[in-house]
Amino acid sequence: MLTITRALYDQIVAHARADHPDEACGVVAGPAGTGRPERFIPMLNAARSPTFYEFDSGDLLKLYREMDDRDEEPVVVYHSHTATEAYPSRTDVTYANEPGAHYVLVSTADTDGAGPFQFRSYRIVDGEITEEEVEVVETY
Template sequence: MLTITQTLHDQIVAHSRADHPDEACGVVAGPVGSGRPERFIPMLNAARSPTFYEFDSADLLKLYRDMDDRDEEPVIIYHSHTATEAYPSRTDVTYANEPGAHYVLVSTADADDAGPFQFRSYRILDGEITEEEVQVVEAYPAA
């Protein structure tokens, strides 16, 4: 199960809507080994495409160096689908190379600025897709 704060949830949805009709993409980092998403990091879709996303290789290298410096890892890798449901495509599965990450998809296919959207989370391991429950909380419990 993915537990995420309302603030992070809303930031991912807002980024997805803002980049529509292109796919949005980004990462939510958290302390190594915690499984807790904490730091929202919107990325630029280098492909600038409505049908797929691609992280810029230089931006991705900077991101991973920054996360290493902060003792963080990618807890969520997210992107949007602008014309289809929030379910991983074959390409998404091919690029899913973080076995511990939650892969969040937001569909903006039927959405306007205030309309409905899909927000779903998956684990993708060795090409196998498993949908998981998403729990949105106001804040995480104190450690």
């Protein structure tokens, strides 16, 4: 199960809505070994595409160095789907290289980025997708 604060949940949704119609992407880092998402890090979708996201390799390298310096790890890797449901695509599964992370998808399909949305979380390990419950809390 993913337990996430309302503030982080709202930031992820706001990023997805702001970048619509392009896919948004980012990371929520947390203290290494805790599994607790704490630091919201919106990233630029280098592909600038409504159907595909790609982290800029330089930005990603900088992020991993920064997390290492802060003794953090990626707890949540998120992105949005603007035309389909919040379920990992084959490309998403290929990109899922953090077996300990929660992969969050926000769908803004058919909403123009402003209406109802789906917020779902998955574990993706060795190509296997497992949906998990999301618990939104006010604080940890």
